[in-house]
Every structure is written in C-alpha cells, then in structure tokens.
Amino acid sequence: MAHVHTIESRLGRFVETPVGGEIVRAFMPPALPPQPPIDILSLLPHLSLAERALGRLDGITTLLPRQELFLYMYVRKEAVLSSQIEGTQSTLTDLLRFETEAQAGQPIDDIREVSNYVDAMMFGLERLKELPLSLQLIREMHGRLLQSGRGGTKSPGEFRRSQNWIGGTRPGNALFVPPPVMELDTCLAAFEAFMHEDKSRLPALIKAGFLHVQFETIHPFLDGNGRIGRLLVTLYLCVHGVLRRPLLYLSLYLKTHRADYYRLLQEVRERGAWEAWLEFFLKGIADTANQAFDAATRIVDLFRADRERITAESDRAGSALRIHELLQQHPFLTAGQLVTQTGLSMPTVNAALADLERLGIVKEVTGRKRGRVFGYRRYLAILSEGTDPLPVAA
Structure with a gap:
C-alpha cells in the first residue's frame, strides 16, 4: 500500500465552493515540484533529443541572413496557431495581408486577436530586460493580449475575481473547475516561487513543462489562459538561456495533438501522471525545433535560388x-x-x-x-x- 500513499501526495485536493446557487468541487493543485520526485531517468532520452534539437535550431538562426526577419515571421505564425486553438479562424495570410493593407477599414475580430497576440509576445520579450519573469509580467502581457476585440470585457491584465470552469455549461457539470477565487493568491504565490527556485536543480526544459501545466490548472484569468500559458514556455526557455532567440513555439504541435494534450493535462490533475505529460512535452519541443530548423533551412535555400534566377533571367x-x-x-x-x-x-x-x-x-x-x-x-x-x-x- 505504500506506493499508493506516495502517489497520493502528488494529487491535489478539492475545495467545496458555492457558485451560482450550487456547491462545486474546485481543484487545488499541490505546489511544485511534485512529490515524490519525477522519474527523471526515464525522461533522459527525450530530454537529450529536445536539447539537441534546440541546439541545432539556435545554430541555424545565426546563419540566417536576417535573424530578426525569421523571428518576425515566426512570431506571427505562432500567433495564428495559438489563436486557432482558441477557436479563431484567421490564417497567416489573413494576418500578413491585414498588416499590409491596414488602411482597409477595421479588421475582423479574429485578426485583431491574432495581432494582439503578436503584440503581447513582443512586449513580454522586451519587458524581460527590466522585469523578471513574474506574475506582474504575466499580468501586463495579458493586458496587451485582451486590449481590444472580444477580450475587452474579460478583465484584461487582472487575475479573475469570479469562478471559471473548463468544459460543460456551468461549474456543476464542468470537466474541470480551477481553484476558487479565495485560494487563487496562494496558488499563484507558490507558482511564482517555483518559477524562481533553484534548489530542485531540475533542467529548465522540465521546469517549463511543469509551469505550463500548473498555469493551465490554476487558470488565473477569465480568458486568454491557454495563449499566455503557451507563451510562458518560450519566455521561460529564453530567460534560462536554453534558447537565445524566441524561436520555439509549441502551438502547432499542441494543435495537431490536441486530444492527447487535453487528456494528459487532465491525467496530471487526476492521477499525478507527470512523467507521461513530460514525455509528450519534450517530444513536442524536439518536433517543433526540428520543424523550425527545417523551415529556416528551406527559406535560406529559397532566397538564394530566387536571387540567382532573378540575376540570370530578369531583364x-x-x-x-x-x-x-x-x-x-x-x-x-x-x-x-x-x-x-x-x-x-x-x-x-x-x-x-x-x-x-x-x-x-x-x-x-x-x-x-x-x-x-x-x-x-x-x-x-x-x-x-x-x-x-x-x-x-x-
């Protein structure tokens, strides 16, 4: 029976809280890192593949004729994908054309949301020069993300003051109910403390995987949690020097495997199944870095081939x-x-x-x-x- 007891301590607890006339069981996640500690040995092969893929990506970006150019495009691609996971229908072409023809009247809500995401991301990267990665920075980025368009009514830049839920039509039949408002500060303080601790000596990639799940579980905003939670991964890896340029965005991987993604988040909450989540997360990092490396290589080749054709064939x-x-x-x-x-x-x-x-x-x-x-x-x-x-x- 000892084994059951050990996993028990990885599980959160439920808090009964009144919402709209019914009593709801809201979930309180345990503080990070998980106890008992994760089985890091089983994750080493995935960790080393992810680190190698990131190293290759970092290497090619120094060969790109214009790093900031690739970054500019890549950030926009991520903005489109991250917003699509939340249900917007705009494409990368829509966003780029909107930016080209900005004079063509008011943009539709979908494109406005995507362009706010670009703004939030660039703002966050810039702000890291003066401010550590912190709850304050997260709130400021959230303010930019929801500054106009549909998010304007969802308390931009403010942690929630009412109960939210995931799935279902009300908290009573929801798939998952995040911590109640009165416990939010406690959860967020523990989250921020883990972001800055170094006692656990965990690799930055593993910590980023923990932070993403914990943020989604706390769900501290009324809207935009998914988008901020995905941005957090990239910012954390930049702060810790795993990435020199913010060129790694997981949204395409999460969009492609979204059924697994939601299932694994839920299994961490219900069963403390951190290892399965981390394996999926590290595989996502490796896949994503390899895709970005491949795209960067093809772009460099395309530019060169087109230059040569123009020189040879254009009047x-x-x-x-x-x-x-x-x-x-x-x-x-x-x-x-x-x-x-x-x-x-x-x-x-x-x-x-x-x-x-x-x-x-x-x-x-x-x-x-x-x-x-x-x-x-x-x-x-x-x-x-x-x-x-x-x-x-x-």
Missing part, C-alpha cells in the same frame, strides 16, 4: 533584386509601398513586378486593378505550413 535584375529583398521582410507588399521603400519610380516598380510574376516568384493576390497586393508565393507556402484553421465543430 530588370537591379530593380527586381531590390524588390525581392523587401519581399523577404514583408511577403505581401503593394506597388505603392515598394515605390516608397525603394525610391524607384512607379513604372520601374510595375515593370519589375511584372518580371517577378513572369518568373513565378510573386503573385498578385487581390485580382483588383487598383491597390494591388503582391505576395512572395513560395516563401508564404513554407511559412504557412500547418496554419489552416481547425474545422469548426458542427
């Missing part, structure tokens, strides 16, 4: 190369933007664009005669992999 190689250069930074551009940014005349820009269209490098995407938008076709195809919205449940 206007000089101006076409300048435009190609700008399309690497913004894969959608209008002729007007190109005139402003290159200083070339409109006829020259139009002639060079026609040439790039003939070579199959750019494609006009609006079908309009005026205000035409040109997209860097193959670059967008690599960036967009995996970003089709999830089918809407009937």
Whole structure:
C-alpha cells in the first residue's frame, strides 16, 4: 500500500465552493515540484533529443541572413496557431495581408486577436530586460493580449475575481473547475516561487513543462489562459538561456495533438501522471525545433535560388533584386509601398513586378486593378505550413 500513499501526495485536493446557487468541487493543485520526485531517468532520452534539437535550431538562426526577419515571421505564425486553438479562424495570410493593407477599414475580430497576440509576445520579450519573469509580467502581457476585440470585457491584465470552469455549461457539470477565487493568491504565490527556485536543480526544459501545466490548472484569468500559458514556455526557455532567440513555439504541435494534450493535462490533475505529460512535452519541443530548423533551412535555400534566377533571367535584375529583398521582410507588399521603400519610380516598380510574376516568384493576390497586393508565393507556402484553421465543430 505504500506506493499508493506516495502517489497520493502528488494529487491535489478539492475545495467545496458555492457558485451560482450550487456547491462545486474546485481543484487545488499541490505546489511544485511534485512529490515524490519525477522519474527523471526515464525522461533522459527525450530530454537529450529536445536539447539537441534546440541546439541545432539556435545554430541555424545565426546563419540566417536576417535573424530578426525569421523571428518576425515566426512570431506571427505562432500567433495564428495559438489563436486557432482558441477557436479563431484567421490564417497567416489573413494576418500578413491585414498588416499590409491596414488602411482597409477595421479588421475582423479574429485578426485583431491574432495581432494582439503578436503584440503581447513582443512586449513580454522586451519587458524581460527590466522585469523578471513574474506574475506582474504575466499580468501586463495579458493586458496587451485582451486590449481590444472580444477580450475587452474579460478583465484584461487582472487575475479573475469570479469562478471559471473548463468544459460543460456551468461549474456543476464542468470537466474541470480551477481553484476558487479565495485560494487563487496562494496558488499563484507558490507558482511564482517555483518559477524562481533553484534548489530542485531540475533542467529548465522540465521546469517549463511543469509551469505550463500548473498555469493551465490554476487558470488565473477569465480568458486568454491557454495563449499566455503557451507563451510562458518560450519566455521561460529564453530567460534560462536554453534558447537565445524566441524561436520555439509549441502551438502547432499542441494543435495537431490536441486530444492527447487535453487528456494528459487532465491525467496530471487526476492521477499525478507527470512523467507521461513530460514525455509528450519534450517530444513536442524536439518536433517543433526540428520543424523550425527545417523551415529556416528551406527559406535560406529559397532566397538564394530566387536571387540567382532573378540575376540570370530578369531583364530588370537591379530593380527586381531590390524588390525581392523587401519581399523577404514583408511577403505581401503593394506597388505603392515598394515605390516608397525603394525610391524607384512607379513604372520601374510595375515593370519589375511584372518580371517577378513572369518568373513565378510573386503573385498578385487581390485580382483588383487598383491597390494591388503582391505576395512572395513560395516563401508564404513554407511559412504557412500547418496554419489552416481547425474545422469548426458542427
């Protein structure tokens, strides 16, 4: 029976709390790290594959002609994916075109949410220069995430003051009820303490896996918990030097395996099954880093091959190369933007664009005669992999 007792201490406890006229059992997670400690030996093969994949990714980013350019695109891809897990239907192309044609009236709510996510992420990375990764930083990022669009009514930047729940129509029939409001401060204080402790000497990747689950379990906001919880992983790895640039985002992996993801979170809560979750998490880190490495390599090759084709086959190689250069930074551009940014005349820009269209490098995407938008076709195809919205449940 001793074994049962040991796992017991990994389990949380339930607190009865009145919500809307019924008594609900809300869950209180035990503080981290789990007791008894996780079986780290069984996780070592997964840990070393994840660390190796991250090292490779870090290595190639130093070879990219413009690191910040890859980062710029990658952050946008993550914003789209992370928002899709929460049910938005916008694609990477929607976001990039919205940013290109920002003058085209008010954006739809979905794109606004995605662009808030980009803002929250960039804000968080910048803010880490002055502030440690902390509850305050998490709240500030949340404020940016929900600053406008549908989240405006969900207490941006504030921890919740009412009971929330996951699944079901009310707390009484929910799949999971997070800690009650009166226990929230205790849970969050323990969460923050674990973020900064070094007594456990756990590898940063393992700690990041713990923190993500604990944050989702505490569910401290009325909205945006999933998105902030995913961002937290990347920020934590940057702070601890596992990543030099914030190029690792788990949303595509979690979107692809979302049934497993939700099941494993629930098994940690119900059975203390941390090892199964960590194995899934580390595999996700390795897969994601390998995908990013592969995309970065293909992008570098594409840029080089297209430069060579333009040089060899374009009648206007000089101006076409300048435009190609700008399309690497913004894969959608209008002729007007190109005139402003290159200083070339409109006829020259139009002639060079026609040439790039003939070579199959750019494609006009609006079908309009005026205000035409040109997209860097193959670059967008690599960036967009995996970003089709999830089918809407009937």
